[in-house]
Amino acid sequence: DSDSANTLSLDAIRDSLIRQEDTIVFCLIERAKFPINSVIYDQQSSSVGVPGFDGSLLHYIVKESEILNAKVGRYASPEENPFFPDGLPPQLFPPHNYPSVLHPAGASININKDIWDFYTKQLLPLFTTAGDDGNYANTAQCDLQCLQALSRRIHYGKFVAEVKFRDSPEEYSSAIHAQDGDTLMKLLTFKNVEEMVKRRVEKKAMVFGQEVTLNNVGDSGKYKIDPSVVSRLYDEWVMPLTKLVQVEYLLRRLD
Numbered sequence: 672d673s674d675s676a677n678t679l680s681l682d683a684i685r686d687s688l689i690r691q692e693d694t695i696v697f698c699l700i701e702r703a704k705f706p707i708n709s710v711i712y713d714q715q716s717s718s719v720g721v722p723g724f725d726g727s728l729l730h731y732i733v734k735e736s737e738i739l740n741a742k743v744g745r746y747a748s749p750e751e752n753p754f755f756p757d758g759l760p761p762q763l764f765p766p767h768n769y770p771s772v773l774h775p776a777g778a779s780i781n782i783n784k785d786i787w788d789f790y791t792k793q794l795l796p797l798f799t800t801a802g803d804d805g806n807y808a809n810t811a812q813c814d815l816q817c818l819q820a821l822s823r824r825i826h827y828g829k830f831v832a833e834v835k836f837r838d839s840p841e842e843y844s845s846a847i848h849a850q851d852g853d854t855l856m857k858l859l860t861f862k863n864v865e866e867m868v869k870r871r872v873e874k875k876a877m878v879f880g881q882e883v884t885l886n887n888v889g890d891s892g893k894y895k896i897d898p899s900v901v902s903r904l905y906d907e908w909v910m911p912l913t914k915l916v917q918v919e920y921l922l923r924r925l926d
């Protein structure tokens with residue numbers, strides 16, 4: 672949240688990332704209640720086509736909820752990035768005065784297109800069962816929650832990058848002046864932290880996704896979401912994209 676961003680230490684920022692892991696794991700568990708329901712993602716579905724709208728049902732639901740959210744100020748927060756930013760309506764009342772932590776150029780970074788693509792095309796089939804149970808609105812609502820949680824986490828890279836820059840401005844500045852993305856990537860990478868993150872999210876998937884009964888606690892080995900998928904999600908997409916956001920942010924940090 673913006674309080675921890677305001678504190679602006681790498682520890683505080685990492686605490687927020689850790690808390691966001693809980694949100695992501697719970698969102699995935701909720702989505703896993705439903706089968707894949709793939710018509711939701713069809714560009715042209717005859718069964719769930721919205722008259723006059725050229726896109727999938729999920730696209731329609733995300734776009735419409737972003738319109739509502741824009742009116743009540745969600746995207747005034749530097750932590751929130753819409754999936755469909757074009758033509759969003761203005762806020763209905765004056766925006767909250769968020770502390771300006773980020774460099775203004777940070778606002779132009781939005782990689783939600785990549786997030787949308789890996790989520791719908793690659794991640795969903797890894798943790799949902801095959802089939803169609805007709806619960807499209809519910810399922811798409813879960814997708815929206817997952818997408819927003821992932822987007823918030825990945826774009827939090829802007830805050831991570833800002834803290835790292837403030838902690839060692841000289842080191843970063845020379846790479847920024849040289850517009851050297853590879854060096855920036857090396858500077859901001861902590862392999863040991865990444866290993867811990869992967870192991871922790873796997874464990875969270877086990878703890879949050881276990882069957883809880885009064886007689887036995889957990890370890891029946893049956894989880895609501897496969898813990899290895901969560902670790903893979905972080906390894907293949909969440910952390911690489913968070914780092915991409917950091918590099919993009921740092922490249923513009925001295926504009």
Ligand SMILES: O=C(O)C(=O)C[C@]1(C(=O)O)C=C[C@@H](O)C=C1
Binds near residue numbers: 688
């Ligand atoms: O904790 C950091 O320093 C981050 O930059 C975050 C993060 C992550 O996405 O979890 C990304 C890059 C680092 O290599 C380690 C972890």
